[in-house]
Amino acid sequence: MVVNITILETSDVHGNVLPINYGDNSKSDVGLAKLASLIKEERKKHENVLVIDNGDLVQGTPLTYHYVKKLQNTENPMVRVLNHLKFDAAVVGNHEFNYGMNILKNAVKDSDFPWLSANILSETGDPFLGKPYIIKTFETVKIAVLGVTTHYIPNWENPTHVEGLTFEDALESTKKWVKHLKDTEEPDLIVVSYHGGFERNLVDGSPTETLTSENQGYEICKSVKGIDVLLTGHQHRSIAEMTVNGVLVLQPGVNGETLGKATIQLEKKNNKWEVVSKQGSLLSTKYSRVDADVAELIKEYEQSTQTWLDQPIGNIKGNMAVNSPFEVRLKDNELIEFINKVQMEVSNTTISNTALFHNSSPGFPTNVTMRDIVSNYIYPNTLKVIRISGQDIKDALERSASYFLLDVDGSIKVNPSFTIPKPQHYNYDMWEGINYTIDIRKPIGERVVKLERDCERLDLKEEYDVVMNNYRAGGGGDYIMYQNKQVVKDIPLDMSELIANYIMEKGTIEATVNHNWKVIWNEQQA
Structure with a gap:
């Protein structure tokens, strides 16, 4: 018996929904409205589809800035779109804190999906949003998705925005939670969605960063046993068709230019599911159409933003x-x-x-x-x-x-x-x-x-x-x-x-x- 799993990743969308450059409203192949067409097409093609946002979603354009300044008592427009697209989970990115804790918590409250971050801890020592991981099952294949965030956030963020939080080392937290998953959940497939990138060259392992532990993706692949797929972001790179120590790695660029896609095939052998193939690719939004439903969802937000932008x-x-x-x-x-x-x-x-x-x-x-x-x-x-x-x-x-x-x-x-x-x-x-x-x-x-x-x-x-x-x-x-x-x-x-x-x-x-x-x-x- 063979089962195919499709994992779709967005990351570092940074507030982009419509395919425009707000500086002059010129066209640009970015945004969730174009990604939506790709996601819906993939769902039509495949039965077992998991959709994850890897962080840095709610900040980055005049749309999100205007929402925070003028419309924050309404539903977050970025969350509204992800709810419509039925995302399975989102990971907390560093820019999720930029507008303050209230905006982040309201976004989480508005969401029909869980927000994950195993290594950002509240004063009680528990994951501050309550969810370190999710479990999804497709045709008896049990999938665990663990969310982790770069722990370097306190070095950048306004202290009042992260007050009371502890940022545990992402690598150490991943080790701890992957072990927990294997011991208690016994999943057939382990996916780590890490809002962070790579500190080493993916081909030869040579260091590319020396001063910080901001990005630990390479070491996560090397030292944490049991991970099948590592979804990454933060660095705004385009990475697909790569494995590190047997781990398939993805990173889908920035602003919604591409959709990350991992195709996993599992086969049942001796009454146990085994991964027999893993493939990664990036789907470009260049030739995808704007999803009319998504454009309509944010129409009032967009009109209000454009009026504000033209204010002399x-x-x-x-x-x-x-x-x-x-x-x-x-x-x-x-x-x-x-x-x-x-x-x-x-x-x-x-x-x-x-x-x-x-x-x-x-x-x-x-x-x-x-x-x-x-x-x-x-x-x-x-x-x-x-x-x-x-x-x-x-x-x-x-x-x-x-x-x-x-x-x-x-x-x-x-x-x-x-x-x-x-x-x-x-x-x-x-x-x-x-x-x-x-x-x-x-x-x-x-x-x-x-x-x-x-x-x-x-x-x-x-x-x-x-x-x-x-x-x-x-x-x-x-x-x-x-x-x-x-x-x-x-x-x-x-x-x-x-x-x-x-x-x-x-x-x-x-x-x-x-x-x-x-x-x-x-x-x-x-």
Whole structure:
């Protein structure tokens, strides 16, 4: 007797439902409305289908941001769609905490499916949402699905959003719960859905991360016996047709671009089910149609969001447009200086850093709307002022300076460590309130050749109050020099709100640039 099981995985959907880019409403092959067509087609083709969301569902677009700010007393639109599609379970991702515990708990309450995370514990020491795993049975084949979340969340998240929670090491928790499953549930198939990625090259096992335990997928495959399938995410990679130590691994990209599919065949031998084949693939949404039912489900949310996005905020006098994101990171510019100015004014601080968060950031046009703000500042970051030393500032600048490499022809390019396994352009910071020069011709770690404050060399032993976003202040992006520093001030409003309020209050913003920093890589720049 043979039974085929189909497991479908979504991950890192990040609030995308309709296939649009909210910056200009242009078409984009993303979102649950297109994934829905693929899921429904797979259910028609196959009898035994299990559908799992692997985390980072409820945050990431103006749709979800507007819901939190204006409509949070209604059903969460992302959950509404998953309920319609009859998902079997969802795993808690790190971005599930971005809007605070109430939003997450309300999403869980609205869900017709369980949310899983075995290693996020409440004050009682139990999984904080009550469900570490689910059991599903198809034609007497018993399947266990264990949910696990990267435990690195406290290093990024606003502490008030995770208050009272303990984040157990994901690898150790997986070992413990897989053993529990085998001892007590005796499943025929064990699936681990891990909101995390891989810390090693999947082919040769060479390390790809050195500073953190944020991603442990490779070690989970190597050291936890009994796992048949490992569903992953978090890194926004596209992974299929791969096995590690006999474990089939999947990762379906980001924003709903693809649907992960695992096909498992089991055969009954000596009155026991055995896995005889495992195959993984990614189904693209590029040629799938928009599911009309899903589009209708969120129609009112979408219309309200679009009206809000077109709300006028103020005007820019001068140029804050982004023509080349690479050029923005090479020398001081009007947009980054403006964001740093906002941060310094609202925090009453004189040193600030920020980033150009993604390479499709358009900058600000002459007439600014909310659409322009959320298109440039895409994360629900808040601000923190932390007290750090001059040496910490220099170390942070050296970390940012590693963003660049010199090519063989002497031209400057982006270090692959900031683009592989996923784009991390948001981990390059630019500063206001200090003067500095980065020389890419120097070795990594020795590139800051000028560092001044008020026309004098920065005292590396002195302490300074610096404002930055909460992700960076916790050490996110391998800025370990910021970890466990004194928090002087915590500003709980989202940066997009702070920017909007600032522009509305001023009415007209003049674009300025004081050229307090630059990057050099040849004699002409020097």
